[in-house]
Amino acid sequence: MRAYIYDGQPGDQRAPHDSGKPVSLEDLERLHVKAFPGIDLAKVEEIAKERGYKNRDEINVSKAGLGDIYEEKIKGFFREHLHEDEEIRYIKDGRGYFDVRAQDxxxxxxxxxxxxxxxxxxxxxxxxxxxxxxxxxxxxxxxxDEPKWVPHDKSDETDKNPHRAQFLQSIKA
Known part of the structure; x- marks a missing residue:
């Protein structure tokens, strides 16, 4: 796992877009993003238990796994959004990119x-x-609790979401 500033250049969203400016795990931690590179399932279970995560499912994000809704889902995943719950993902196979907004x-x-x-x-x-x-x-x-994944796309209304306000307050502390 590695993190860096996204270069902002036009082109395929699936390309690395590596600006050459690295971001440390400590920098991610300041945003309350927790990264655990290269861990096994036993460690995942330990973290899940510590954080009270009782349920899980698997998602296969591919043309074969999503079928006719593949393109729609990929576009939806890449829209800037937030969730009212933590998003915890353990990568079992393949590769991808999570982009998070920097503190600025x-x-x-x-x-x-x-x-x-x-x-x-x-x-x-x-x-x-x-x-x-x-x-x-x-x-x-x-x-x-029960599996749910509700994205709230960025908007003036979402900017006022109480979970957003709580997050912003937490990174100022």
Whole structure:
């Protein structure tokens, strides 16, 4: 797992878009993004138990796995959005990119994930996801309660979301 500033250049969202400006795991931690590179399932289970995550499912993000809704889903994942719950993903196979807004809200931080990487994206942070050029990822999604995935696309209304406000307050502290 590695993180860097997204270069902002036009082109395929699945390309690396590496600006050459690295971002450390400590920098991610300041945004309450928790990264666990190269861990096994036993460690995933330990983290899930610590955080109260009882449920999980798997998603196969590929043309074969999603069928006719593939293009729609990929576009939806890449729209800037937030969730009202943490987003926890353990990569089992394939590769992709999670982009999170930097503290200055101008830059994107691109986090390249690969098998055995676990990423926890906090509630209220604007982010997006895309596959890499391999067009495939299989990930375990973890949930505290019943599986749900509700994206709230960036808007003036979403900017006022209480989970967004709480996130912004937490990174100022």
């Amino acid at each position: 809200e101008k830059d994107w931080i691109r986090i390249a994930v690969e098998p055995q990487d676990l990423l926890i994206v906090p509630a209220g942070i604007y982010h997006r996801f895309t596959l890499d050029e391999g067009d495939y990822v299989k990930a375990m999604r973890l949930f505290q």
